[in-house]
Amino acid sequence: MKPITRRPRAVLAVLAASTTFVALTTAPTALAEPLAADSGAVQAVQAAQAEPAAGLTESFDGPDLPPGWKPVEGAWKVQNGRLVGTSVTAGQQSRITFGTPLIDYRIESRVRFESALDGARWVAFGLDLAPSGAVPWSIATLRNGSTATNGLEFAQRTTSNTWNVTDTAAAPIQVGVGMEVTVAVEVRGSRATWYVDGRESLRTSMVNRTAGGAQAFLVNGATVSFDDLKVTPLGKESFIRKPGTPLRVWAHRGGSSASPENTAASDEVARRARAEWIENDVQPTKDDVPVILHDDTVDRTTDGTGAVRSLTAAQVGALDAGSWFAPAFAGQRVPTLASQLDGLKTRGGNLLLEVKGAHTRDSVARIVSEVRSRGMSSRVFVQSFEPQHLRWMHELAPELPLGLLRSTLDPDPVAIAKDLELSAYNPSDAALSARPGAIAELHAAGVAVNVWTVDDAARWDALEKAGVDGVITNRPAELAGWNAAFLQRAKPKVLTPAADAKVDRAQALRIAVSDASAQITLDGNPVENGAPVDTTTLTAGRHEIRVGDTVSAFEIVATPTGLASLILTSGASQAAVSTMTTLLGQRQYAVLATYASTPAAAGLSAVRRQQIVAEARALR
The missing domain is CATH 2.60.120.560 (Exo-inulinase; domain 1)
Known part of the structure; x- marks a missing residue:
């Protein structure tokens, strides 16, 4: 993905000056107890x-x-x-x-x-x-x-x-x-x-x-x-978004709109933003140590110069990777993949790892070794623009989910997804906009679609409506907030009882809807919002709540608890209640139904007698 060009902003410098980010210029300090198991666990x-x-x-x-x-x-x-x-x-x-x-x-x-x-x-x-x-x-x-x-x-x-x-x-x-x-x-x-x-x-x-x-x-x-x-x-995870659920948040190079990309600080911003996945780029140094850096050179995001692959890990690790963004981030370092994984393991988070630039099979194997040695296979998703990198990755670590990055769509995205055994096909926003029908084609093949790099709420809305599964963004906190609003919008008009709920006679039923001024009916009869409904007055089976054009149904069902409530509140004689509760406790439902239908069950009203008999028979 293209380098991010932005000027440090004063407001970000003020934010960055907090002790949280200053602390991150050295080894991370624990915010709480470790958030993930060690590799042995x-x-x-x-x-x-x-x-x-x-x-x-x-x-x-x-x-x-x-x-x-x-x-x-x-x-x-x-x-x-x-x-x-x-x-x-x-x-x-x-x-x-x-x-x-x-x-x-x-x-x-x-x-x-x-x-x-x-x-x-x-x-x-x-x-x-x-x-x-x-x-x-x-x-x-x-x-x-x-x-x-x-x-x-x-x-x-x-x-x-x-x-x-x-x-x-x-x-x-x-x-x-x-x-x-x-x-x-x-x-x-x-x-x-x-x-x-x-x-x-x-x-x-x-x-x-x-x-x-x-x-x-x-x-x-x-x-x-x-x-x-x-x-x-659960079996292998599908990254296809379920209906009614929000977009998956992939934090591009960490929280890179508010901190220097691909650093411990940007990871922390993304983590606190509740990004499900933190995207970072990995490439080898001269001595074949995988480090977290996007560009071919260190020039843009550090105080050094030169190609990454012409420098040793020690030379890259000595560079300042934070000052370019804001003075308060001075001292941030270029992480090795090993330190990045260790940070995620102890502080929390999951890694979307882009294998960047040219790699050999051996350098891909080194990445796999770093992941596996830390027991992080269940928390790493690998993506790349290069199909060969993904073929090697699947050969070496078939447990890792794979995504193919694309600046333009392939003539047949489904064919290449099947060939590479992808979990996701990840195009640019511009590429997908030229052919949105590819989303349904990929979904039919079981392949998710995640779009990069989108920072605009209007586009998030359009992509969600188009059926995209996730968005790779520089603004993970904003997308997480947008998702929260999405879930609020998706709340039902009828809050309780829930659609298709099973309700028994023991439950305290209230009809509640989200609109306090709405006109509500239960089986065609007006009811007050939030008012209690006596379940013993309802027949067994389906009942409808109507709020304007919205219809929600629930069902009165027989349960041992509900039947116990009918008996204990029936007004029957003490002897009859004792006999019926004993039969209920012994699960002798047929005998209970027979007994309740006889005069021996003294004190029962005709309606309550009928209900007890019917529910005991239903439980037989």
């Missing part, structure tokens, strides 16, 4: 996955906790076909561990707050916990007050037993006590994505991974029940 997990990884499915149908589940703190039990976890105070981090170490996986469950001390209390998926439950942890949290600005979080419990919250967002729906919601997190190495009710809601690139870390549930200041847990190992 990752290699241990990779070894554990040498055989096909096993997933986990659990519906909690037995009377006891499943084998291998380890309660660490708080109260955990199986009750009425659900796992129930309780934390009695805001300071108690109740947790239960399960599963096996996995690098790339999806964890999903139906979750319901049964009670909570307040809206700030939370439930979490443990993404990487020792089976003993000891720190450090990496977790994804959902608050009872889910639409607060921190309703969703990715967070770490550090080795010093303190919190490091890395990412926050509001959930797309209000959860609250009594509402069941399906939540999921997809984890790929140090990256993870939160899904609430099937909608992407938050991303992170800051998951701390450890050797032997498994999965867990955590509860804080609440009682939460879980059902239908699925932990599924």
Whole structure:
């Protein structure tokens, strides 16, 4: 990609003068606990996955906790076909561990707050916990007050037993006590994505991974029940954007609009901007050490002169790579690939590595060696303008995803993508604009499209609408903010219950929409925004919420919890309630249906009797 020409700006000099960036002129200092496992940790997990990884499915149908589940703190039990976890105070981090170490996986469950001390209390998926439950942890949290600005979080419990919250967002729906919601997190190495009710809601690139870390549930200041847990190992990643999700952020040479490109400082800017991938260029020195530099010479971005390949690594490493951008960046160095990978490993982030200029097979092999020796294969994506570089890379490291850079489109982009076994085809914005139909052709072949180098919000909007998967940009913070606004725009009119939600009789149902002044109907009858709806007055099956032209449906379904609520609030005689709850606990649904239909079940109204019989029969 073309060299970036810009003049240092006073405002950037002021920003750069902060102690954060001054500190980066020397060895990086830790902002928090390490954000990624060391090479031994990752290699241990990779070894554990040498055989096909096993997933986990659990519906909690037995009377006891499943084998291998380890309660660490708080109260955990199986009750009425659900796992129930309780934390009695805001300071108690109740947790239960399960599963096996996995690098790339999806964890999903139906979750319901049964009670909570307040809206700030939370439930979490443990993404990487020792089976003993000891720190450090990496977790994804959902608050009872889910639409607060921190309703969703990715967070770490550090080795010093303190919190490091890395990412926050509001959930797309209000959860609250009594509402069941399906939540999921997809984890790929140090990256993870939160899904609430099937909608992407938050991303992170800051998951701390450890050797032997498994999965867990955590509860804080609440009682939460879980059902239908699925932990599924993920195969090779597709970089094609899912419908309704934002553009992937690739930070061009780091945060290069606010710091000197391809340096530790620009990496830090990109990391804090929440770029999923940090793009850097790599080429060898005279003594074959791979260094992070874009140009053929060191003239533009350092205080030295000469071709990179005519200088030794020591000579390149002694140059000032920051003063050209702003005085406050004086002392920034040209990183070696090794130091770049070490920085990402300890501070967080993933590397889009462009193999720049002419390389031999041996120099490509040296790059592979640097990546593998640090256990960073799951966090590196390689791209190049040169097909031969990518052929060597695939031969030497078939696990690494590959992207082909193009200034003009190939006559047949799909053919070359298949030939090179690409994960992505990465054209310039101008090249793609001349032939936007190539996006659909590449997607049909399973190949993502990432466009370079685009810094304008109007173009981001056009590219998102065209179906592009990601943008390589000098302005990662701005694109991340644009993405946040994109997710806000994509929020549904009907916030709760979610579209196609399954609601049982025990849930406290409220109809809530995003427009406070909207006219709302439930099955054609007007309802007040946010008003509670008694689920016992609704028939089993489908119900429609209408807000203007928007229609959202949910379903009243039979569950053991819902049936228990019908019985306990039925007004039946004490003897009848005792008999029915005993039969329910024993899962004798057919006997319960028969009993409830007889006069022995004294005190039941005709409507409630009919509901109990119908739901018991549905559960048979």
